[in-house]
Amino acid sequence: MSKAILTDITKCIGCLKCVSACKEVNGLQFDIPRKWQKEDGLSARNWTSIIQKPDKHFIRKQCRHCLEPACVTACPVGALHKTELGAVIYDSDKCLGCRYCMMVCPYGIPRYDWDEPVPYIRKCILCYDRIKDGRQPACTEICPEKATIFGERDELIMLARQRISENPGKYIDKIWGEHEIGGTSVLYLSDIDLGFLAYQENMGTMPLPQTTSPAMKAVLPAFVGMGGVMLGLNWIIRRRMELGKKQDEQEDTPNE
Amino acid sequence: MNRVQNIKLVLWLITGFAAAVGLLRFIFGLGVTTNLNDMTPWGFWISFDVMAGVALAAGGFVMTAIFYIMKREEFHPLVKPAVLTAFLGYLAVIFGLLFDLGLPWNIWHMIIYWNPHSPLFEVGWCVMLYTAVLLLEFSPVPLEKFSRYAKIRNFLMKFRFPFVLLGIMLSTLHQSSLGSLFLIMPFKLHPLWYSRIIPIQFFISAIALGIMMVALESSVTHWMYRRKPEVNLVAKLGKAAVWVLTLYFVVKMTDIIVSGKLGMIFNGTRESYLFIAELLISVIIPILIFVTPQLRFRPGWQMFGSFMVVFGMVFNRINVGGLTMLSVTGDSYVPSWTEISISVGVVSTAALVFLYVVEKFNIWEKPPENPEESPYAEASFDYSSRVWLGAPRIASLTKYSLAFILSFALGIAIMPQGRLLGKGVEDVTVRKARGNDTLYIDGNHDGYGVTFKHKMHIDSLGGNASCVRCHHMSMPLDKNSGCWECHRKMYSASDAFNHDWHASPNGADIRCRKCHTENKNREISTAKTCTQCHNEMASDSAALVDSKYMAMSYTDAMHMLCVSCHHDKAAENPEKVALAECSTCHETAPPEHLHDLLKWYDKQPSFNRVILPKLKEKEGAI
Numbered sequence: 001m002s003k004a005i006l007t008d009i010t011k012c013i014g015c016l017k018c019v020s021a022c023k024e025v026n027g028l029q030f031d032i033p034r035k036w037q038k039e040d041g042l043s044a045r046n047w048t049s050i051i052q053k054p055d056k057h058f059i060r061k062q063c064r065h066c067l068e069p070a071c072v073t074a075c076p077v078g079a080l081h082k083t084e085l086g087a088v089i090y091d092s093d094k095c096l097g098c099r100y101c102m103m104v105c106p107y108g109i110p111r112y113d114w115d116e117p118v119p120y121i122r123k124c125i126l127c128y129d130r131i132k133d134g135r136q137p138a139c140t141e142i143c144p145e146k147a148t149i150f151g152e153r154d155e156l157i158m159l160a161r162q163r164i165s166e167n168p169g170k171y172i173d174k175i176w177g178e179h180e181i182g183g184t185s186v187l188y189l190s191d192i193d194l195g196f197l198a199y200q201e202n203m204g205t206m207p208l209p210q211t212t213s214p215a216m217k218a219v220l221p222a223f224v225g226m227g228g229v230m231l232g233l234n235w236i237i238r239r240r241m242e243l244g245k246k247q248d249e250q251e252d253t254p255n256e
Numbered sequence: 257m258n259r260v261q262n263i264k265l266v267l268w269l270i271t272g273f274a275a276a277v278g279l280l281r282f283i284f285g286l287g288v289t290t291n292l293n294d295m296t297p298w299g300f301w302i303s304f305d306v307m308a309g310v311a312l313a314a315g316g317f318v319m320t321a322i323f324y325i326m327k328r329e330e331f332h333p334l335v336k337p338a339v340l341t342a343f344l345g346y347l348a349v350i351f352g353l354l355f356d357l358g359l360p361w362n363i364w365h366m367i368i369y370w371n372p373h374s375p376l377f378e379v380g381w382c383v384m385l386y387t388a389v390l391l392l393e394f395s396p397v398p399l400e401k402f403s404r405y406a407k408i409r410n411f412l413m414k415f416r417f418p419f420v421l422l423g424i425m426l427s428t429l430h431q432s433s434l435g436s437l438f439l440i441m442p443f444k445l446h447p448l449w450y451s452r453i454i455p456i457q458f459f460i461s462a463i464a465l466g467i468m469m470v471a472l473e474s475s476v477t478h479w480m481y482r483r484k485p486e487v488n489l490v491a492k493l494g495k496a497a498v499w500v501l502t503l504y505f506v507v508k509m510t511d512i513i514v515s516g517k518l519g520m521i522f523n524g525t526r527e528s529y530l531f532i533a534e535l536l537i538s539v540i541i542p543i544l545i546f547v548t549p550q551l552r553f554r555p556g557w558q559m560f561g562s563f564m565v566v567f568g569m570v571f572n573r574i575n576v577g578g579l580t581m582l583s584v585t586g587d588s589y590v591p592s593w594t595e596i597s598i599s600v601g602v603v604s605t606a607a608l609v610f611l612y613v614v615e616k617f618n619i620w621e622k623p624p625e626n627p628e629e630s631p632y633a634e635a636s637f638d639y640s641s642r643v644w645l646g647a648p649r650i651a652s653l654t655k656y657s658l659a660f661i662l663s664f665a666l667g668i669a670i671m672p673q674g675r676l677l678g679k680g681v682e683d684v685t686v687r688k689a690r691g692n693d694t695l696y697i698d699g700n701h702d703g704y705g706v707t708f709k710h711k712m713h714i715d716s717l718g719g720n721a722s723c724v725r726c727h728h729m730s731m732p733l734d735k736n737s738g739c740w741e742c743h744r745k746m747y748s749a750s751d752a753f754n755h756d757w758h759a760s761p762n763g764a765d766i767r768c769r770k771c772h773t774e775n776k777n778r779e780i781s782t783a784k785t786c787t788q789c790h791n792e793m794a795s796d797s798a799a800l801v802d803s804k805y806m807a808m809s810y811t812d813a814m815h816m817l818c819v820s821c822h823h824d825k826a827a828e829n830p831e832k833v834a835l836a837e838c839s840t841c842h843e844t845a846p847p848e849h850l851h852d853l854l855k856w857y858d859k860q861p862s863f864n865r866v867i868l869p870k871l872k873e874k875e876g877a878i
Contacts, residue, residue, distance in 0.1 A: 036293035039762055043294070054764050070440050076380055077362075078371035094369045097358020100376050102297035104440045108585070111294050112358065114287025119358040196761065199584050200443035208440050212375055215436040215455050219378060219429060226428040230421055234325045241327065 002067075002086040002185060003131055004153035005140060006160055007060050009190035010170065011147035014050055014058035018139035018148060022048050025127060025138035036114045044111045044122040048139055057192055060148060062139075063088065063109045063124035064177060065185035068207035071101035071110060079121075086153065086185040087126035095120060106181060106208065107198050126185070153185060160189050182207030260480050261652055264611060265659050267604040272660035274601020276667025277594045281355060291592040296578060300591035303577030304599050305352030307434055308570040309345060310383065311458075314466030315473070316342020316390060317427035320420045322496075334489060336397060336619045337477070338470045340610065343390040346383060348606040355598050375436040382430030389423045397617050431462040438576055446527045446580035448520050451511050454576075460507060461538075461569055464500040467493050468542070468565035475559040477614065481624040485555045494546035494561060501565070505539045527580050534575060538568020597667075 022028070028045045040061055041049030048062040065088050072080045072088060079094035080101055101121060102110045113119035127137035131150075135141070140150040149156070160175045176194045177184035181203050188194050195201030281289040292299045319338035322328050354360040366380045392412060399409040412419075435458030438445050451457065471493045478485045512518055521528050545551050545561035552558070582589060615624060636645050645651035757763035758771075772778040819836075826836040 034287065036287050038294045039760075051762060053762075054766075073371075073373045074376065074440060075371055076374045076377035077365045077369035078374075079369070094362075094365055095359060096362035096365050097360070098356075098376065099297035099358065100374075100437070102294070103444075106443050108295065112286075112297060114293070115285055117283065117285045119285060198443065203443060208442075209373065211439045211442060212436055213373070214452075215433070215439055216373060216375065216378070218455075219433070222432070223425050223429055227421060227425045230321065230325050230424055234327075237325075237327050 002084070002153045003126070003150065004065075004086060004156050004185040004187060005062075005126070005137065005148060005150050006156040006187045006189065007148040008163070009057060009059055009147075009188060009192065009194070011145045012050075012058040012060065013145055013147070014052065014056075015144065016050055017142045017144060018060060019046065019048055019050060021138040021142040022046075022124075025130070034115065036112075038108070040108075042109070042111055044113045047122065047124040053192060059188075059190075059194065059197070060139075061197060062186060063126070064107055065124075065126055066181060066207070067183040067185065068181075068209050070104040070106065070181075070208035073209040073212065074100045074104040076100065083128065085126075085128070085131050087128045087131065088123075089125045089128045090121055090123065092120045104208070106200070106203060153187075156187060160187060163189060179205045181205065259482070260611070261655075263480060264608065264652075265655055267608050267611075268656045268659040269663045270597075270604040271601050271608065272663035273667040274598050274604075275660075276664045277597050277671070278355060278601070280668070280671055281594065281598065286358065289592070289594045291589055291595065293587065293589065295585040295587035296582070296589040298578050299589060300574070300595045301352065301356040301599060303574040303579070304570065305356065305602060306349055307573040307577050309349040309352065310434060311431065311462045311465050311569060311573060312469050312566065313342040313345025313349070314427065314431060314462040315470040316345075316393075316466070317424050318463055318466035319470055320393070321424050324417060324420045325424070330492075331489065333486060333621055334470055334474060334493075337473060337614075338466075339390065339394050340397075340613060340619060341469065341473055343387070343394045344606045344610055344613075346387040346390060348602050349383065350387065351605075352599065352602040355602075375433050375439070379430045379433045379437065382426045382433065386423060386426040386430065389419055389426065393419050393423060397619065398613075401617060427462075428459065432456065432459040434458055435576075441581075444581045444584050445576065446583070447515075447517050448512065448527055448531045449576050449580055451515070453507070453511055457504065457508055457511075460500060460504045461572065464497050464504060464565060465569040467497045467500065468562040471497075471558060472562035472566055475555060475562065479555075479559070483622075483624065485558075487553055487555060487558070490555075490558045490562075491546075491552045494552050494558065497562075497565065498543050498546045501539050501543050505535070505543075508535075525583075527583065530575055530580065534568060534571050536568075537564055538572055542568070594671075 023046070026047060028047065034043070037043045040051055042061060048060060051059045051061055053059060065082075065086055067082075069080070069082055069088050072078075072082050076098065077094045077096060079091045079096075080088060081091065082088050097119060099112060099121075102108075102112065110121050110123045112121060127135075127139075130137060136150040140148050143149070151159075157175060157178060160178075164171050164173055164175075171189055171191055172193065176188035176190065176197075177186055180198075182205065188197075193201070277289070286292055290299065290301075315338040319331065319335050323331050323335045350363075354363065357363060366377060366384075371377050393416070396409045396412050396416075399405045399412070432455035435454040435456075438450065438454060439452070442450055471490045474486050474490055477483075512521070521531055542561045542565045545557055545564070551561070578589070613619060636648060636651050637643075638645050645654065758766050759768065768778060771783045773782070773784065822835045826833050
């Protein structure tokens with residue numbers, strides 16, 4: 001039942017209609033350039049953006065909605081949540097503003113309302129309210145070139161494979177997001193390398209939550225173990241001191 | 257005894273200043289008062305206040321372990337100060353965190369909303385529980401002053417051992433879990449610091465840091481109150497720290513060698529120098545100091561050695577907490593003075609509370625002599641103002657409150673008002689509006705924008721023939737290029753050729769040598785001209801002088817192109833006089849002192865003239 005978006009870089013003409021549709025549907029305000037924004041165009045008021053590359057390449061950047069998201073694992077209060085439909089959504093009522101999700105995201109997606117006295121985390125939520133009703137996200141609905149499409153993740157992967165095999169030489173033989181860090185719900189087909197979308201080009205296929213889980217599993221053993229070690233140490237030292245005292249007494253008696 | 261008072265005075269000054277800055281942070285939000293940004297969401301506050309702060313407070317659990325668990329009775333004089341430092345340290349961490357959190361009033365949410373998979377959740381819970389345990393561990397000290405609470409005190413004293421044990425167990429968890437926070441960032445944290453055993457490294461270094469913090473605090477406070485320093489105890493602590501530091505060094509280097517990162521230490525990048533400096537300061541120099549018997553027993557060297565460990569380990573936390581991520585994220589974060597002053601302010605507030613508690617309660621076996629308390633002390637006379645200041649106690653209170661108020665006022669006064677009220681838009685060059693055909697230009701740098709209506713401009717500029725006036729350069733995405741594409745700067749002539757975009761990997765990604773073909777000096781004179789690459793594209797009407805790459809400033813362009821037409825229309829039609837007035841376009845009219853200048857300006861047709869030089873806009877890129 002996991003939904004996904006497939007974006008075909010070769011079809012995108014860079015008309016930015018997805019960007020304005022996103023703003024309209026999510027009620028986002030005009031974006032005033034601020035000193036805390038990143039050059040990629042995403043911001044608290046821009047949940048998707050188009051990155052220009054040479055030779056008429058336009059790459060749409062948005063939340064990747066990882067299958068096993070680092071941000072969901074990281075959030076101490078569970079304000080971020082991966083739904084069954086595939087969207088990673090945000091509950092602003094729980095959030096305490098620690099920004100750990102922004103730190104852990106390998107794609108650098110979550111953005112912050114830096115200018116508000118009451119700030120929240122902002123990012124693409126895959127138009128969760130719309131896909132819940134069986135509609136598709138605003139960006140895929142408006143795309144005039146069908147460059148970015150919405151559907152079941154498995155079907156989109158099949159479709160992507162089909163496009164690669166039907167057009168030999170047109171695409172790089174790779175579906176971005178199929179396996180990297182455990183797979184994402186936003187997939188890309190491209191004729192140029194899209195490694196720049198993440199902080200590191202080859203991130204491997206291990207989901208990021210697995211990096212912390214050994215440490216988290218060790219928490220309880222470490223807690224009990226440290227208690228045990230300390231109690232044992234204390235017992236040994238006391239015992240030694242008692243024995244030492246007795247020895248002193250025994251050594252003392254013959255002298256007296 | 258003047259030394260204590262002077263130090264307190266400085267601490268009060270810092271606290272007052274930080275209080276003002278902290279107030280402004282809550283009024284105006286994080287964006288304008290800090291240098292935090294979307295690439296560096298965790299800055300100096302998390303690294304220093306939280307990560308280093310928790311580690312600095314490790315002395316509490318280390319000293320109680322040495323005293324209660326290992327039964328080393330000789331350390332008794334250091335236990336109470338260590339527990340007090342830990343307790344105040346954790347309170348300072350929580351207090352400092354309130355400034356960093358976006359929604360600090362939700363800090364308690366971790367109690368009701370659980371996410372047990374999150375390392376931060378675990379750290380949060382441990383810190384909460386351990387602070388409570390420290391309160392129970394420490395409260396017998398103030399309670400002994402009040403006889404009516406004797407029952408509670410006795411009750412707490414009975415459970416002292418379980419409290420200590422629980423404190424050690426909780427500390428083990430969160431001191432290490434602060435390292436686990438970074439396990440999930442393998443792509444951001446530099447490989448020299450990223451390690452699968454980073455929790456273990458954090459735990460061991462926290463023990464060393466805790467020991468040395470107790471030593472440093474003992475040395476400093478004894479120097480302050482002119483007491484006889486606890487040389488032998490500190491020397492013993494130094495010896496213990498040598499063992500722990502050696503263990504830390506061995507664990508760290510083994511991990512680096514096993515994972516094959518040894519070469520990275522010497523590859524000459526910024527991170528390699530940071531790593532070498534960190535190891536020298538935090539491990540190697542202190543070990544050398546405390547291994548040498550001649551130095552180990554000298555108070556000055558003790559203070560220096562323990563300071564090196566404290567500084568080095570704080571440096572380590574800053575490196576892990578974000579400094580070594582900057583090369584990956586490509587950000588150039590430097591903590592703003594507001595961030596630093598709040599951090600320093602939190603530390604000095606904690607220090608003031610520490611000094612208060614030390615003077616009021618029995619922390620040391622022999623309480624310090626305090627001249628402020630003596631009822632027989634003479635009133636002091638201030639020679640500069642020729643005023644009797646009253647008894648020393650009153651006099652020092654007056655001085656402290658004056659210091660607080662003055663520095664509070666100073667903090668409010670030197671905060672850049674323009675930056676606060678400009679909501680972070682200050683110093684931003686005019687840019688293309690993202691997302692829509694309608695342009696949004698923040699003309700006055702004050703958060704007010706101008707909406708640019710396309711059709712109206714086509715009509716007024718001459719119909720279809722006027723397209724080239726804006727659509728002239730065939731830049732990528734040229735369809736709706738706007739004035740700002742050439743007139744990027746507000747007040748000075750600017751570089752019409754966007755050099756950084758052409759060179760950046762996110763932009764055209766063109767190598768330097770492609771344009772600067774001669775290898776001598778990389779400047780305009782040796783570079784290719786636009787038409788050499790965009791030969792069929794640049795039309796005659798392009799508002800670009802090829803040899804200079806310069807375009808009029810934004811204000812110049814607006815005033816010369818739009819205002820002249822407005823004047824004509826106003827002259828034609830008496831009903832539309834208002835068209836020629838500044839307030840037609842500007843939300844606020846220009847200040848009066850500029851009216852004459854502007855009148856003169858409107859009559860002078862010339863290129864590249866700059867007005868309003870008072871604003872600190874830098875000259876154009878070239």
